[in-house]
Amino acid sequence: MVLIFADQTDGQFKKTTFEALSYGAKVAEQLGVHAEALVLGTVNENLNSLGKYGVTKVHHVRNEVLNSFDAQVYTQVISEAVKATGAKVVVVAHNNTGRAIAGRLSARLKAAMVPAAVSLPDTTGGFIVKKVVFSGKAFANVSLNTDIKIISLNMNAFKIAAVEGTAEVSVLDIPVEAAKVKVVATNKVTGEIPLTEATRVVSAGRGLKGPENWGLVENLAKALNAALACSRPVADSGWRPHHEHVGQTGIAIAPNLYVAAGISGAIQHLAGVNRSKVIVVINKDPEAPFFKAADYGVVGDVFEVLPKLTDEVQKFKGV
Amino acid sequence: MKILVCISKTPDTTAKIAFKNGNSQFDDNGVQWIINPYDEWYALVRAIELKEKDASTVLHLVNVGGADADPIIRKALALGGDEAIRINTTDLHDSFYVASQIAEVARNGGYDLIFTGKETIDYNGSSIGGMVAELVGLPYISLATHFEISGATATVTREIEGGEEVDEVSLPVVVSCQKGMAEARIPNMRGIMSARTKPLKVVEPIEAPVFTTIQNFELPPPKAGVKLINPDNLSELVRLLHEEAKVI
Structure with a gap:
């Protein structure tokens, strides 16, 4: 199964998340398995609707601790979710959140990780994903050589593909550690396109x-x-x-x-x-x-x- | 306070990117090597500023690499590090291997603060900080743009989707640094002289697994060539962007 971490900000999903979901669904199709999403914290949106990006199931961990971001806590919860669901491929968006957790997840799960990925995996003789190197001046084809594989998908690298369908939502009960990072302020740039x-x-x-x-x-x-x-x-x-x-x-x-x-x-x-x-x-x-x-x-x-x-x-x- | 700054050796930002041996290796012919800019300009300089505020601060540098990294390590010492540790390896390894080596230094060193750059400008992984934090069991704040310390508490501003967030965390902590943390400096003559005698310890790597391997590299396909449009006929540009490029 391919598990996509559907990152949310203030209860809402962003473009990079939809790209990751669409990408993960395509990877799953290629491997002949299901794509499922993982959502952490409180969301304002109907999670069934994530089905239109190709996932059949949404696992939701609702603990309120997850409403503010602590990379250590998120890593612990995502790792437990990977183990509980038996996911073999984990997809995250290579946005600010993804950059904070992809390395941690790799170390925790002892799983190969490819950051800034720009292609679907080549699975003809292994599991090879193309990534950006030299700050966009070149690409490297990286072979992921562990049982569980993590892909951190670069932004604007995969086209969002909407399909027909709704996803089944299932609450996942995972004990959550206390956060060590305390968020004291947020300043959002408003009125502009990020x-x-x-x-x-x-x-x-x-x-x-x-x-x-x-x-x-x-x-x-x-x-x-x-x-x-x-x-x-x-x-x-x-x-x-x-x-x-x-x-x-x-x-x-x-x-x-x-x-x-x-x-x-x-x-x-x-x-x-x-x-x-x-x-x-x-x-x-x-x-x-x-x-x-x-x-x-x-x-x-x-x-x-x-x-x-x-x-x-x-x-x-x-x- | 004890600070560890992780520094990586990367090609200069203007280096020509080419590959050799069937595109399996970076062609370093004629390439100038520098301290990865994020490691130097932001992580190291901010650490030096913290040391300037509190003279009892001990500032260590760590690099995973061969003897060819010594010149950039000496430069980091000239900027203001007290002591450097180089984990002696010349083989091409992946991020997890490198992070495992740094984690070993971090575990044994009793550091209050571990700084990395946000990513290297060659592999663009942005994964070392998170991996080290996980291996050592520390909190991790990534993409930091400001960092202040008061007693045993750090206040860190980090970039989030569409804005920034201010976090508080108790030391020890791992932080990845980017623009905003500090301004680039150049080493002064006193620094350069003193760097020659500062300790640069070379230690052998620990056993650690490698999870990924690079099969080969590719260069992006060349551009077809620019289509020039007369500045007095910009409706033509709009037409091309709409009809040919299909971007508006």
């Missing part, structure tokens, strides 16, 4: 000359319904918050559309964005290295191109 979940991203660099010009970037992002990002010098100069920095040492993203304005495209920046499906580069320097990695390019002044492009997008959308 960068890691965005299907479209508009990003800008030093070519914008100063934070006061970011309205141009924001307008295009709004027209495209895209999240905002920036290059490292921009975040380092304090023009934009650090959580918008994409690149080798910032966030790695893989949206369907990445628009880069006034970013030269240093190799460290490319490492964070080169898994984007389509890259549009706007730069006045025709020699900017970013054009080599782009699908579409506009050689022009960002201060002229951005407003014009925003107009054209709005026209296209009939605004």
